[in-house]
């Protein structure tokens with residue numbers, strides 16, 4: 001296998017409120033010998049809200065982002081579930097609707113770009129599993145996480161809609177029984193915790209609009225992991241991470257019970273197993289402080 | 294077809310049992326059965342009733358996936374019993390399947406639930422054509438094929454409730470209309486003959502009950518046996534709310550969606566802090582200060598003067614100018 005190389009779409013969160021996610025992405029990529037070229041031209045994907053306001057604009061902006069992966073001749077890798085959803089959904093819609101593609105391309109032509117549909121779009125979690133391989137990852141583990149019970153939290157937009165997940169990735173996930181993150185935990189030597197909320201919603205996208213609903217969903221997720229006797233949670237999505245890491249007060253209030261958990265990005269968990277340092281993984285940037293590493 | 298392609302498997306069904314007249318608490322009963330690759334979950338339920346316990350109760354009628362009566366859940370997965378092959382489920386979940394009603398807390402008897410909340414929500418969106426019909430029309434009221442395509446198959450809904458009871462917001466917020474009611478509302482909002490678009494939209498845009506409270510989890514899209522994709526219709530309703538010139542609720546939710554466009558225009562990227570301020574307003578934002586302070590201490594807040602920008606921002610700005618369809 002030659003060196004894996006991807007166009008990295010960082011999304012906004014990794015550059016703002018979860019800097020540790022970007023740091024640990026690069027740290028892990030370096031350990032594994034994966035080359036990531038940042039799509040510095042990319043805009044925000046609209047985070048599933050811009051399209052509520054202006055669906056066409058959202059399509060045009062996401063198509064533009066994909067153009068920059070295409071012009072580099074690379075697969076786009078995302079590190080946020082919602083970026084993955086919005087980008088892959090844009091690709092799906094344009095690739096299946098010539099008229100829509102033509103309308104979008106008419107706009108893109110004004111700035112000298114064209115969407116062709118030549119780049120794949122994959123979340124880093126699936127790039128690791130599909131392209132790099134879990135076997136190889138476990139061979140490279142130097143500090144197995146064998147003393148930890150780890151609760152996977154998948155995040156909606158990586159597993160639903162499953163049609164989109166299945167067409168974008170070799171690992172075909174079933175949203176009612178997803179396995180990818182569990183498999184990564186096992187590859188890192190950890191014990192995966194099974195609990196009802198692992199494939200449920202954290203509430204992030206309605207945090208401002210429906211704070212009570214959002215707090216209850218966060219609370220239920222944290223509670224599920226706690227009652228499943230997890231030492232920490234792990235997620236591939238920075239938005240889930242933000243919600244679970246920072247909103248424990250609201251969640252506890254809504255639940256009528258103290259709920260709080262240490263939560264790692266999947267890159268940080270993998271990084272620990274691969275022997276990256278606490279500094280490289282940005283473990284000091286958590287609000288629910290990381291005490292075990 | 295050759296019969297020899299039929300295979301048999303031993304499956305353990307853990308079945309939710311509850312009789313609200315006599316039982317204090319529900320319980321699960323196990324039935325171990327040999328199931329062929331031709332059997333659907335409704336066959337399994339029939340055999341439990343016929344061979345094991347005549348009191349086992351469930352709804353079914355058409356056996357053809359059109360009445361919506363037989364919807365249940367298997368291992369948490371919304372399932373139309375008369376359509377879902379049992380072996381297919383064992384391929385996902387293994388040889389132990391948990392059979393439950395769509396909503397355990399609404400069970401009246403075993404799989405039969407009290408679905409009244411579903412119908413109340415359904416009625417609340419005025420699920421019928423409201424039109425000032427000329428009793429003596431001179432021409433037919435024609436709908437073009439293109440206009441009927443705009444319904445996006447929302448009219449195919451069989452009201453099985455699978456999406457409704459898969460929706461986490463329905464469980465947590467009793468005012469929320471839910472995905473099935475939104476599908477139904479969209480079916481009439483998208484109908485060119487309907488005269489109540491504005492009134493219906495006004496109700497659909499209210500905080501608590503309306504589309505803004507959807508958390509975008511896609512559970513409804515996953516649950517629907519008719520592939521109606523409720524959240525796609527919810528997005529359409531969001532768009533309609535912005536396009537109806539008379540609806541300017543100017544609430545947190547509306548500003549939150551618009552805020553993305555503002556921020557992208559300025560930075561290419563989302564300014565997270567500014568989005569919260571813009572959405573909540575200068576007073577509303579104060580309630581976020583305690584969490585923001587904790588985040589700031591951990592280096593999780595980018596100050597305005599350090600806001601990163603996309604390369605080639607001018608391109609993004611040009612596209613926003615030329616491609617924007619909505620105005621706020």
Ligand code: SF4
Nearest residue numbers: 460507508510511513
């Ligand atoms: S996407 Fe919205 S309507 Fe659909 S299940 Fe989730 S919260 Fe409910």
Ligand code: SF4
Nearest residue numbers: 450451453454456517
């Ligand atoms: S939208 Fe689909 S899942 Fe929801 S009630 Fe209608 S047919 Fe059932």
Ligand code: FES
Nearest residue numbers: 356360361363375
């Ligand atoms: S019995 Fe009518 S849909 Fe299944």
